[in-house]
Amino acid sequence: MKGFFDEVRANLRSPVLLAAWGFMTAMMALAGPFGSYEQIALPRRLIVWLGLTALAIVLATAVRVVVYSRWQLRDFWRGGTVTSALSVAILAPVLRHMAEVAGDAYLIVPPGLVEIAGFVFCLTMGFCAFRHALETVPPAAARAALPMAPADPALPRLADRLPEGLRAPVLRVSGRDHYVEVATAAGVASLLMRFSDALAELDGVDGLQVHRSHWVAARAVAGGGRDGAKMVLRLTDGGQVPVSRTHLAAVQARGWLDQT
Incomplete structure (x- = not known):
């Protein structure tokens, strides 16, 4: 609440x-x-x-x-x-x-x-x-007609799709139907695109896909553990994301479930 x-x-x-x-x-x-x-x-x-x-x-x-x-x-x-x-x-x-x-x-x-x-x-x-x-971010054709601000080399291409006030280090990406929810250090926005395409535009940001619909940055992980019958990661913003069995071994290899 x-x-x-x-x-x-x-x-x-x-x-x-x-x-x-x-x-x-x-x-x-x-x-x-x-x-x-x-x-x-x-x-x-x-x-x-x-x-x-x-x-x-x-x-x-x-x-x-x-x-x-x-x-x-x-x-x-x-x-x-x-x-x-x-x-x-x-x-x-x-x-x-x-x-x-x-x-x-x-x-x-x-x-x-x-x-x-x-x-x-x-x-x-x-x-x-x-x-x-x-x-809402303008369509690609509309964005092409706008003056382009210099890109921040520290940010991935995915950040260019976000409203200007939300262009900050990416913490989490979640797939929702035909949209992806992108959480950055400045806030949260929804983009009309495929989850796989969003991950392709992260450009090597240190992170891991932990579920078929969730990717998290290493800097966003506060810890992890079991929540009932499922494994979850706790995030620095107070939220949590599920860890699927498919990706559990990779998460354990990063030591994220051992963090407190």
Whole structure:
């Protein structure tokens, strides 16, 4: 649970969310949905939507961490849709109750639950699309058209595919369906590519494939041992990866299971 809250806090510290909060607040206050444009003055609408958008962003971020990190639904259509649907289930009843309470004072006809649900779903999908667009690496053709920054000779080719802020020593690579999750010293990103192709672009980084879907760098290993019926490696970031029987001998030869 601590890891979940740490990840949520890390996401909420992103300047992207601060920009999204300001943009969404301004957009909602100026648009005045649900009849609030006629009934509530602009300064009060700003205050109301400042709080509502903050609540929506915190909730959507927490749900997104569960969907993207815990359930591994990292592509936009699956991850965004599930995140939006769960946000609707949690937030729509709360907003409906708030609309009923405020209806007599501010609104001629408070919006119905279906109307609010559609509004929350569209808003959350827009939020997920915004995040996905910023976190997704452009296609190869688009990258070729961009000015190329000098490559860091200490980093493998795989790092060139990552967003600029995440280009750091690679700690772990994991295969997830058609994606690979690349963890570096600066954070985690998902790339649309095959696991085998990602390993080919590590360019001799000291590490080892420990499972059919997991590769770890030597610098990322904190120790290892048995977790129930399976062998695992503990990583310096607090996570762990399984060790398959196929790769167990190679892991033992590196002495990683003997580390404490």
